[in-house]
Amino acid sequence: MTRIAVLTPDPADSSYAGQWPTVLERLSLALAGADITVVPTPWTDHVDRADGLSGYPLVLPLIVWGYHRDHGRWLQACATWVEAGVRMFNPPSVIGWNSDKAYLGRLADQGVAIPPTVWVEGVDQADVDAAFVRFGTEVIIVKPRVSGGAWKTLRLSRGERLADAPEGPAMIQPYLPSIxxxxETSLLFFGGRLSHAVNKRPVAGEFRIQVQFGGQYAALAEPPAGALALAEKTLAAIDEDLLYARIDMAQGPDGGWLLMEAELIEPDFYLGSAPEGGHRFAEAVRARL
Incomplete structure (x- = not known):
């Protein structure tokens, strides 16, 4: 059996204690089928030194949940891993820039369709009021540029006052009723090839599709053609050597597909909804080894 490392959350952060072990178990079972043993290790143990990772032929940062709340250390860790030459996939250089959603603006400059977005360094009521005028919409979304799991994401209606605003750089977008x-539809790619597609829907009255908010997931027999075209365009624009990618999309008011996020760090592969994806992921990992 080949032993590889999988990076996990900070042990001091209990936020995900009830969730990430299940994700680790699914990954471990899938990789065991390819004769690969997973060794979990907290990413926070390797911020300043990479010695503890150097002995592994491959390191996967697949469960680094919580990095968005410690972004400075996260960027330091990525720099440490780059300098040490840790064989990590996705590469530490990629998971560094992918942790700030400003990358969506760069992809938009390359022709990738994203929702209309206002970028601000610190959101206040004036920014919110201006966004309603600019977008001509009745509902907007405010979220931090560095976030995860809908952390500090707000949905505001016209006339509603901003409260508990995210600190630091943020983004404002018109709310997409299609959510x-x-x-939202996610396409999973392993080794550059499409593995599976999953549709995610919020419960009634909710706009967040994450499982902790009751989100309901279902595998799709085939991805919508427009969604697949956008995902492929997104990956071409990113143009990086990726082991895995999850491309999240939703439909805009005209029915066209819009990129919500290109998750290249610690995406949930939704193996609970599409267990066959585990085998495809294991094949992609084995190919790297």
Missing amino acids: ETEG
């Missing part, structure tokens, strides 16, 4: 009616 409630059609959901």
Whole structure:
């Protein structure tokens, strides 16, 4: 059996204690089928020195949940891993820039369709009021540029006052009603190849599709053609050597597909909904080894 490392959350952070072990178990079972043994290790143990990772032929940062709340150390860790030449996939250089959603603006400059977005260094009521005027919409979304799991993400209606605003750089977008009616669609790619597609829908009255908010997930037999085209365009624009990628999309008011996020750090592969994806991921890892 080949032993590889999988980076996990900070042991001092109990936020995800009830969730990440299940994700680790699914990954471990899938990789065991390819004769690969997973050794979990907290990413926070390797911020300033990479000695503890150097002995592994491959390191996967697949469960580094919580990095967004310690972003400075996260960027330091990525720099440490780059300098030490840790064989990590996705590469530490990629998971560094992918931790700040400003990358969506760079992809938009390359022709990738994203929702209309206002970028601000610190959101206040004036920014919110201006966004309603600019977008001509009745509902907007405010979220931090560095976030995860809808952390500090707000949905505001016109006339509603901003409260508990995210600190630091943020983004404001018009709310997409299709999230409630059609959901969000995720396409999973392993080794550059499409593995599976999953549709995610919020429960009634909710706009967040994460499981902790009651989100309901279902595997799709085939990805919508427009979604697949956007995902492929997104990956071409990113142009990095990726082991895995999850491309999240939703439909805009005109029915066209818009990129919500290109998750290249610690995406949930939704193996609970699409267990066959585990085998495809294991094959992609074995190919790297």
